[in-house]
Amino acid sequence: MGGVNREETSARRRRGLGATPAADRAPWHPRRLRDLLRLAVADRQAIDADGLLPPENELMDEFSASRTAIRDALALLVDEGQIERRRGQGTSRVASYIVFDIAVPGTQDIDEYRGLTSGVVPRLLHRSWTPAPAPLARRLTGVATGEPCLAIEYVLNARNEPIAVITNYLRASEGEMVAEVPFVADFYTFLLDAGVDIADQATTLQARLADNEVAPLLDVEVGSPVLAFEQAIRNGRGEVVDVALGVFRDDVRMTASNFVYRPPG
Numbered sequence: 001m002g003g004v005n006r007e008e009t010s011a012r013r014r015r016g017l018g019a020t021p022a023a024d025r026a027p028w029h030p031r032r033l034r035d036l037l038r039l040a041v042a043d044r045q046a047i048d049a050d051g052l053l054p055p056e057n058e059l060m061d062e063f064s065a066s067r068t069a070i071r072d073a074l075a076l077l078v079d080e081g082q083i084e085r086r087r088g089q090g091t092s093r094v095a096s097y098i099v100f101d102i103a104v105p106g107t108q109d110i111d112e113y114r115g116l117t118s119g120v121v122p123r124l125l126h127r128s129w130t131p132a133p134a135p136l137a138r139r140l141t142g143v144a145t146g147e148p149c150l151a152i153e154y155v156l157n158a159r160n161e162p163i164a165v166i167t168n169y170l171r172a173s174e175g176e177m178v179a180e181v182p183f184v185a186d187f188y189t190f191l192l193d194a195g196v197d198i199a200d201q202a203t204t205l206q207a208r209l210a211d212n213e214v215a216p217l218l219d220v221e222v223g224s225p226v227l228a229f230e231q232a233i234r235n236g237r238g239e240v241v242d243v244a245l246g247v248f249r250d251d252v253r254m255t256a257s258n259f260v261y262r263p264p265g
Contacts, residue, residue: 028065029126031213032153032167033073035245036063039135039230041082053083053091062145063133076211119158120186125165125217126153127183132169139232140171141239150175152183155217165214166246174241187244197235198242204230208247218249225250 040053054062059070074091077083085091129148137145149169156164168187170178178194191198208228215222226247233242 028063028069028073028130029153030069030072030076031165032126032151033063033065033069034076034213035167036133036135037070037073037077038080038082039139039245040133041077043135043138064131064146076213079211080208121157122154122183122186123157123162124152124154124183126151126167129175136169136243139240139243140169141241143171148172148175150179152178154183156186162218162249163252164246164248165217166244168242168244170242191233191242196241197237198233199236199238201231201233203232210247214247218247220249227252 037059053059056067056070059065060067063070065073074083074085078085083091128151130151131146132140132143132149134145136149137143137147140149143149149171151167151169153165153167155162156166166187174191174196177196178190181190181194183190185193188198206228208226210218210220210222210224210226212222214226215224218226220226226249228247229244231242231244232240233244235241
């Protein structure tokens with residue numbers, strides 16, 4: 001009787017139609033755009049032979065962002081020491097990286113994991129469908145540049161203290177599964193409660209300084225040391241279904257381990 005089928009509902013959600021107010025499309029915030037531009041800085045594919053990033057107009061097209069948003073995000077990267085901007089010469093990468101692999105040993109049952117994270121509570125900052133820029137699309141399995149993904153940005157609290165600012169980017173198929181699910185626990189529990197298949201993860205860490213975007217959210221001074229990370233969450237087929245970008249406060253001591261999810265029955 002005039003209903004909308006599941007395929008139509010999914011398409012509307014991806015376009016930002018028929019979504020909850022928390023999931024409405026919103027312009028890029030400089031903080032989130034800065035994180036994605038940092039991926040472009042780290043990616044050799046985005047740097048030309050002279051070490052230059054694409055010009056502003058190309059970045060505007062790639063990220064579907066305004067010139068002001070691009071400039072604000074680039075200014076944050078300048079403050080970090082990631083890039084250098086010279087009038088008439090373009091934007092060049094100045095940060096260098098030491099890259100290494102890290103394996104996280106051990107497994108644990110998901111019920112045990114829930115018990116360990118029961119005191120972790122997110123404070124949602126932003127939740128919307130957004131087109132995947134190239135650096136993000138390269139990391140998400142089967143996602144082309146410009147295809148929709150679900151962005152969820154939040155402050156992670158533990159023992160009533162803010163410990164991290166994180167943005168997770170989910171593929172559309174997994175994003176549709178969680179789009180209407182309340183986000184009230186840690187992110188793994190959030191995914192599992194929605195029925196998302198997750199099997200393992202890989203995390204890259206790098207020391208950084210808190211800028212004027214994350215410092216107030218973490219209740220630290222601008223310039224305080226923080227630990228930035230990039231995480232890929234994979235399903236049982238080895239596909240990357242989610243990419244997370246964020247920073248932890250420097251006084252956080254965290255033990256990370258992979259887990260084995262054993263479905264009921």
